[in-house]
Amino acid sequence: MEQQYQPAKIERNAQSHWINTRAFNAKEDAAKKKYYCLCMFPYPSGKLHMGHVRNYTIGDVITRFHRMRGFNVLQPMGWDAFGLPAENAAMKEGAPPAKWTYDNIVYMKKQLQSLGFGIDWERELATCTPQYYKWNQWLFLRMLERGIVYKKTGVVNWDPVDQTVLANEQVIDGRGWRTGALVEKREIPMYYMRITQFADELLGSLDALPGWPERVKTMQANWIGKSYGVNFGFPYDIDGEKKLLRVFTTRADTIMGVTFMAIAAEHPLATHLAESNTRLQAFIDECKRGSVMEADMATMEKKGMPTGFHVTHPLTNEKVEVWVGNYVLMGYGEGAVMGVPAHDERDFAFAKKYGLAIKEVVRAPGKSFSLDAWQEWYADKESGRCVNSGKYDGLDYMQATDAIAADLKTIGLGDKQVQWRLRDWGISRQRYWGTPIPLIHCAACGDVLVPDDQLPVMLPEHLVPDGTGNPLNKNAAFLDCACPKCGKPARRETDTMDTFVDSSWYFFRFATPGANEMIDARASYWMPVDQYIGGIEHAILHLLYARFWTKVMRDVGLSKTDEPFTNLLTQGMVLNHIFQRRGEKGGITYFAPDEVTLVHDTEGKVASARAKGDGLPVDYDGIGTMSKSKRNGVDPQDLIDKYGADTARFFIIFTSPPEQTLEWSESGVDGSFRFLRRLWSFAHDLAALIQAESAKRGGNYSSYTYPPDWPKRAPIFAAVRRELHTHLRQATYDIERHQFNTVASAAMKLLNALSGLPKIAAANVAKEPTHTQLLHEGMAILLRVLSPITPHVTHALWKDLGFGGDLVEAEWPVVDSLALEQDEIELVVQVNGKMRGSMRVPKTANQAEIETAALKLDIVTKFTEGKVPRKIIVVPARLVNVVV
RNA sequence: GCCGGAGUGGUGGAACUGGUAGACGCGCCGGACUCAAAAUCCGGUGCCAGCGAUGGCGUGCGGGUUCGAGUCCCGCCUCCGGCACCA
Numbered sequence: 001m002e003q004q005y006q007p008a009k010i011e012r013n014a015q016s017h018w019i020n021t022r023a024f025n026a027k028e029d030a031a032k033k034k035y036y037c038l039c040m041f042p043y044p045s046g047k048l049h050m051g052h053v054r055n056y057t058i059g060d061v062i063t064r065f066h067r068m069r070g071f072n073v074l075q076p077m078g079w080d081a082f083g084l085p086a087e088n089a090a091m092k093e094g095a096p097p098a099k100w101t102y103d104n105i106v107y108m109k110k111q112l113q114s115l116g117f118g119i120d121w122e123r124e125l126a127t128c129t130p131q132y133y134k135w136n137q138w139l140f141l142r143m144l145e146r147g148i149v150y151k152k153t154g155v156v157n158w159d160p161v162d163q164t165v166l167a168n169e170q171v172i173d174g175r176g177w178r179t180g181a182l183v184e185k186r187e188i189p190m191y192y193m194r195i196t197q198f199a200d201e202l203l204g205s206l207d208a209l210p211g212w213p214e215r216v217k218t219m220q221a222n223w224i225g226k227s228y229g230v231n232f233g234f235p236y237d238i239d240g241e242k243k244l245l246r247v248f249t250t251r252a253d254t255i256m257g258v259t260f261m262a263i264a265a266e267h268p269l270a271t272h273l274a275e276s277n278t279r280l281q282a283f284i285d286e287c288k289r290g291s292v293m294e295a296d297m298a299t300m301e302k303k304g305m306p307t308g309f310h311v312t313h314p315l316t317n318e319k320v321e322v323w324v325g326n327y328v329l330m331g332y333g334e335g336a337v338m339g340v341p342a343h344d345e346r347d348f349a350f351a352k353k354y355g356l357a358i359k360e361v362v363r364a365p366g367k368s369f370s371l372d373a374w375q376e377w378y379a380d381k382e383s384g385r386c387v388n389s390g391k392y393d394g395l396d397y398m399q400a401t402d403a404i405a406a407d408l409k410t411i412g413l414g415d416k417q418v419q420w421r422l423r424d425w426g427i428s429r430q431r432y433w434g435t436p437i438p439l440i441h442c443a444a445c446g447d448v449l450v451p452d453d454q455l456p457v458m459l460p461e462h463l464v465p466d467g468t469g470n471p472l473n474k475n476a477a478f479l480d481c482a483c484p485k486c487g488k489p490a491r492r493e494t495d496t497m498d499t500f501v502d503s504s505w506y507f508f509r510f511a512t513p514g515a516n517e518m519i520d521a522r523a524s525y526w527m528p529v530d531q532y533i534g535g536i537e538h539a540i541l542h543l544l545y546a547r548f549w550t551k552v553m554r555d556v557g558l559s560k561t562d563e564p565f566t567n568l569l570t571q572g573m574v575l576n577h578i579f580q581r582r583g584e585k586g587g588i589t590y591f592a593p594d595e596v597t598l599v600h601d602t603e604g605k606v607a608s609a610r611a612k613g614d615g616l617p618v619d620y621d622g623i624g625t626m627s628k629s630k631r632n633g634v635d636p637q638d639l640i641d642k643y644g645a646d647t648a649r650f651f652i653i654f655t656s657p658p659e660q661t662l663e664w665s666e667s668g669v670d671g672s673f674r675f676l677r678r679l680w681s682f683a684h685d686l687a688a689l690i691q692a693e694s695a696k697r698g699g700n701y702s703s704y705t706y707p708p709d710w711p712k713r714a715p716i717f718a719a720v721r722r723e724l725h726t727h728l729r730q731a732t733y734d735i736e737r738h739q740f741n742t743v744a745s746a747a748m749k750l751l752n753a754l755s756g757l758p759k760i761a762a763a764n765v766a767k768e769p770t771h772t773q774l775l776h777e778g779m780a781i782l783l784r785v786l787s788p789i790t791p792h793v794t795h796a797l798w799k800d801l802g803f804g805g806d807l808v809e810a811e812w813p814v815v816d817s818l819a820l821e822q823d824e825i826e827l828v829v830q831v832n833g834k835m836r837g838s839m840r841v842p843k844t845a846n847q848a849e850i851e852t853a854a855l856k857l858d859i860v861t862k863f864t865e866g867k868v869p870r871k872i873i874v875v876p877a878r879l880v881n882v883v884v
Numbered sequence: 885g886c887c888g889g890a891g892u893g894g895u896g897g898a899a900c901u902g903g904u905a906g907a908c909g910c911g912c913c914g915g916a917c918u919c920a921a922a923a924u925c926c927g928g929u930g931c932c933a934g935c936g937a938u939g940g941c942g943u944g945c946g947g948g949u950u951c952g953a954g955u956c957c958c959g960c961c962u963c964c965g966g967c968a969c970c971a
Contacts, residue, residue: 043971084970156969167969219888219966294967298885331968346885422968429969499971537965539888544968572890573965622963629970654909655896661889661964668896668910675909678924733900742898745908752908828904833952835904873951879903883951 005680007644007793014792015116023808024118026074028525035071036526037063038507038565040534040542041078044104044126045085048111049626049633050652050664051535051574057649057789058571058658058740059533060117064788065735067118068812074526076510077112077119079105081128082434082499084167085628087465090433097433098461101128111637115645116791118808123513127502128433132509134456135518136501137438139549141449142556148194151447154426155266155292155331158186164469165430169629171291177587178467185288187266190428191437191495195548199224199420202547211567213659216539223540225421230405231334232414234261234311234320238272245269245311245322246334248419251343251381252408253400256389257361259351260339261311262304262325267335270324273307280307280324287326294329302327302350314413315404316390325350331423348374363387425545427498432463432470434496442483442490451484457492470494503542504549507532507564523559532565535573536659537625543568569738572661576632578621579609590631591618623663634664646790647673653789654744676793679751679782683797686779689772690801701802703776704769708818717774718819723753724778725819731785732815744789750782776801781813828879829854831863839880847874854880 018024028034039059042052056077063075079101086097093100105126112119125132143149157166159176165188170177195202203224206217230252233244245261263270265287274281283305290296303326310319327346328337341351341358351358360369362384364377377383381397392400408414428437436457438450450457460478463471472478472494483490505518511526512519534542543565550564579591596609596618609618626633639648651672656662694701711718731746757771757778769777780803787794787807798807824840827850837859841850851872854860860882867884874880 040971045971080971165969169970171969215888222887223967225887292969295885298967300885425968431969498969500968503971535965535971536889537971540966541968542971575964625965627970657897659889660897662896663964665896665910671909674924681924730900737900741896742908745898748908826904830903830952833903833950838904871951873903875903879952881903881951 003681003684005677005793007646007676010796011114011116011645011792014795015113017795018116018118018808021806023806024075024120025122026072026076026120028522029072030525032072033070034526035063035066035073035531036507036511036529037066037073037075037531038510038529038533039075039077040532040538041080041503041506042108043080043083043085044101044108045628046104046107047633047635047637048108049574049628050636050662051626051633053115053636053648054574054652054658054662055533055535055571056112056115056117057652058569058738059531060649060791061653061735061740061743061788062531062533062569062738063118064791064808065812067808068784068788068810070811073118074123074511075117075119076123077117077121078123078125078506078510079127080499080503080506081105081126082133082496082502084169084431084433086433087431090464091467094464096462096464098128101126101433111640114640115649118791123510125506125509125513127435127499127506128459130456130458132506133435133459133502135505135509136435136497137450137455137457138452138518139505139553139556140497140501141438141452143193143552144449146556148197148552149191149427150194151189151191153187154190154192154428155185155187156430157292158184160184162468164467168291168293171293172588174290174296180584180587182289183291185290185292188430190426192424192426193548195425195545196420196422198548198551199226199422201551202422202544205547205563209563209566209568212565213568213570216536216543216568216570219539220544223422223544227419227421229417229419230401230408230414231417231419232314232408234314234338235413236309236311238269244413245336247336247338248333248417249338250419251340252404253381253386253392253395253397254340254343254361255313255315255338255404256386256392257340257342257359258313258320258338259341259357259359261320261322262328262337262339262350263322264328264330264335265324265326266330267324267328269309269322269336270307273309273322277307280305283324287324297327297329300326302346302353304350304354306354314408314411323354332421333419342369343378345374345379348378359388361386361389425498425500425548427501428495429498430470430494431496432459432465432472434499435459435501436472437493437495437497439493440481440483440490441493442486442488444488445483445485445490447493448483448485448490454484459496470496472496500542500545501549504546505553507546508550508553508559517558518553519558523561527559527561528563529565531567531569533569533571536570537573539570569658571658572656573625574662574664575623576626576634576664578624578630578632579611579618580621580630581611581616581618590629592631593634626664639666639669643669643673644676644792646676646793650676650744650790653740655741657739657741659738675748675751676790678755679786680793680797682751682755683779683801686772686775687801690776693770693772701776704773706769706816706818711819711821714769717769717771720753720757721774721777721819722822724750724781725815727753728781728785728813729815729820732812735788740789743785747782747786747789750778750785754778754782783807784810784813825877827854827877829857829859830879830881831860832883833881834863836860836863850874850880854882 039055063073067073081101086101089100090097157171159166159179159181161179161181166176171183174183176183227250229248229250231248233246236243265284274284304323307322309322313320339347341347342360343362358371364383367377386392386395386400405416436459438457440448442448465471479492481490481492507529508519508523512522546564550561553559577593579596581589591611595612597612599608609620611618651669690701727746727749731743734742754775783794783798795807823843825843826838826840829837829839864884869882869884871883
């Protein structure tokens with residue numbers, strides 16, 4: 001056994017041992033209880049960052065713990081390999097995205113392997129391979145056949161200079177990232193997945209997921225956004241035709257307060273009215289500038305323009321003017337809203353700005369209404385009653401809604417309706433590096449499905465995008481094809497699929513690697529995933545899409561799984577400082593934290609920063625998620641090279657609980673390394689002790705079996721042993737509830753307790769157990785508690801100390817409840833709720849005995865000042881509180 | 885703007901169901917070892933007052949409930965994540 005802790009050597013040995021024994025290769029075994037532990041697969045961006053290390057270490061701790069609990073564990077890994085960054089890198093380097101992607105995969109796989117994760121690499125997959133994306137295409141066609149996929153127009157960001165569609169990320173302050181040109185909204189045809197058809201089930205089955213964090217379920221429920229309201233129409237005549245301007249409202253009780261209507265710039269009525277109104281057309285054009293992001297829409301200045309056109313109020317028959325508003329979204333609801341300034345905050349602001357009438361129609365008791373300033377209660381559904389509303393006066397929210405909905409129904413203009421906030425999922429991307437949408441456009445036959453036997457539609461891997469649109473559009477070899485129906489020359493669809501498609505079912509494929517179909521029978525053994533682990537940033541989109549695809553796969557008959565992830569752990573983001581400088585065209589250059597010098601203010605916060613390169617100022621953008629695009633990631637490789645994988649793993653686990661956001665700082669990583677080194681040298685000393693004792697017993701070392709009366713015979717050892725099992729109990733409790741930082745703490749406490757033992761032993765020579773035997777028991781606990789976090793060093797020590805067998809096959813240690821027993825317990829003593837000291841009482845003491853004992857204490861009499869206690873509160877095994 | 889979360893010593897964090905706030909680390913201070921340094925080991929370390937015993941204050945801010953609040957309730961502030969084409 002080596003004297004020195006040499007992580008590089010230890011880790012190399014342990015890793016090759018696991019490879020040689022195929023320790024982590026999972027086999028379907030109906031006789032064993034399965035446990036499928038999955039971490040969100042990485043985008044191969046180049047190098048691992050700390051978020052990955054955190055994610056996969058958490059997953060590995062859970063994986064290894066469940067192996068110790070006797071489960072048949074599967075932990076796979078693969079690559080979310082399609083996406084925008086590969087195209088950006090390709091533009092920069094003039095090389096194809098495929099090469100960049102595959103190179104990154106090779107490097108990052110090596111990094112993952114060097115961290116010693118217990119991964120079954122035989123199930124590895126990359127979503128950019130035809131073997132994988134073939135099934136994206138295949139299921140897309142099945143969805144198309146079933147009407148789950150359909151075509152309609154959608155709004156995208158358009159860069160007029162590069163003549164290309166931009167991702168939201170590529171729009172900065174309303175301008176294209178490369179050209180600096182003002183971005184326009186453009187409507188183009190796209191394919192959509194009808195996720196709204198599953199809205200009810202996606203919402204309802206959240207209740208069937210007790211293993212998901214409440215916060216994620218709340219976010220998803222709010223995102224799906226089921227609301228009950230009334231859909232109705234405002235009649236109007238145009239070109240001699242009778243039409244209805246339809247709106248949806250959750251506040252039908254305020255219909256009598258409508259003073260204007262607002263419609264989206266893209267609304268057909270707006271388009272029609274603008275034909276004869278150049279000012280309106282100009283305003284509509286203005287509305288079409290800017291980004292399509294909802295956050296921008298919600299924060300921008302609300303603007304509107306009157307059209308001079310009026311519709312008829314369905315209940316009062318009054319004329320109501322129609323406005324075009326830049327804040328009304330065409331893709332949401334009917335693309336039109338009724339304006340009730342008195343009871344909607346946004347309408348109130350709009351009416352104030354443009355001098356529109358404000359008509360109070362709901363009043364709350366004891367509150368007064370004012371036209372000057374908005375009050376929260378104006379929008380309150382609970383306490384108000386209708387006023388100025390004719391026959392509806394005096395009705396409350398529900399009564400008014402029911403009455404008005406009934407009246408609208410009678411005149412055939414509206415009815416109650418359930419409305420969802422959730423919108424259908426637009427999956428078309430006008431980009432190269434993604435799954436080709438398997439359709440062919442034929443002049444004669446229209447959009448034709450690629451026949452199954454011609455799948456996959458192969459993506460050529462040699463193209464290099466140049467920023468001016470999708471290179472597939474210029475590639476004849478890809479474009480030109482024969483129509484599968486009529487055989488005439490036709491054109492292949494060049495849009496590719498959203499990469500969220502790739503990540504919506506990869507967990508199924510991990511369960512069935514190499515399947516001839518999309519998945520096979522092995523899926524029914526492994527699915528659903530027992531524990532899914534990934535960043536909280538995926539709380540809504542990815543998780544919702546994956547749930548949706550799972551349900552589609554079930555409906556198509558591929559599986560019986562309703563929900564893909566039984567338990568979910570959402571780890572907090574790893575954050576770091578962001579530094580940036582704006583270019584002349586409006587583009588942004590990011591600086592890595594180690595490329596800038598900081599100036600702090602008096603509170604220690606970052607005040608300003610300069611680039612080390614040119615000495616010029618850079619802007620400080622605060623802290624945010626580590627990302628390649630913001631250049632604020634930290635490469636864990638430095639840490640691994642310097643300290644080893646075990647230290648990196650221990651540190652990231654120890655420094656924060658999994659679900660909490662983590663501001664990156666390396667201070668303290670030394671402490672993690674010191675702990676492992678201390679563990680190593682302590683174990684080294686113990687090995688010598690065991691050898692000596694073994695020699696004394698004629699070459700036989702035996703551990704000690706503790707009889708029930710043992711604590712009384714060796715009370716000092718009993719105290720140490722109680723401590724060991726207390727820490728074990730805490731570690732077990734904490735690892736089960738996924739609070740791994742305190743599992744690491746418990747391991748440190750265990751070593752501290754063991755370290756103190758030789759000194760105690762020197763003064764108290766007991767015959768049985770010897771202190772070597774107690775150390776032996778303690779070390780067996782410690783190594784196993786620590787093994788999921790730092791598997792390499794514990795693997796080596798387990799072997800060197802001769803515990804027998806392979807540590808990855810060992811069982812999690814069991815708490816000896818006998819070791820925890822005590823005759824006396826300590827109670828906290830309070831006077832009037834203030835801590836004044838403590839006292840020891842026999843375990844068996846009853847309430848009266850505790851009260852009597854407490855009242856005699858100096859620390860109590862001192863503060864009661866002779867007064868008679870009004871009340872004495874005794875919390876068993878915790879405290880006694882004397883109230884005077 | 886909307887939805888979700890977080891805020892505890894100089895610092896990362898701990899505190900189980902409302903019951904000793906600051907476990908375990910980092911840093912810092914002092915000591916041992918050393919020619920010296922590093923490493924290691926031992927001790928101390930929330931703030932204020934006090935030689936001390938001890939007392940007061942203290943979990944983002946302001947209120948409340950309770951014998952007792954970091955924990956529960958109400959109202960704010962700041963920061964982080966998401967907002968449908970970053971993944």
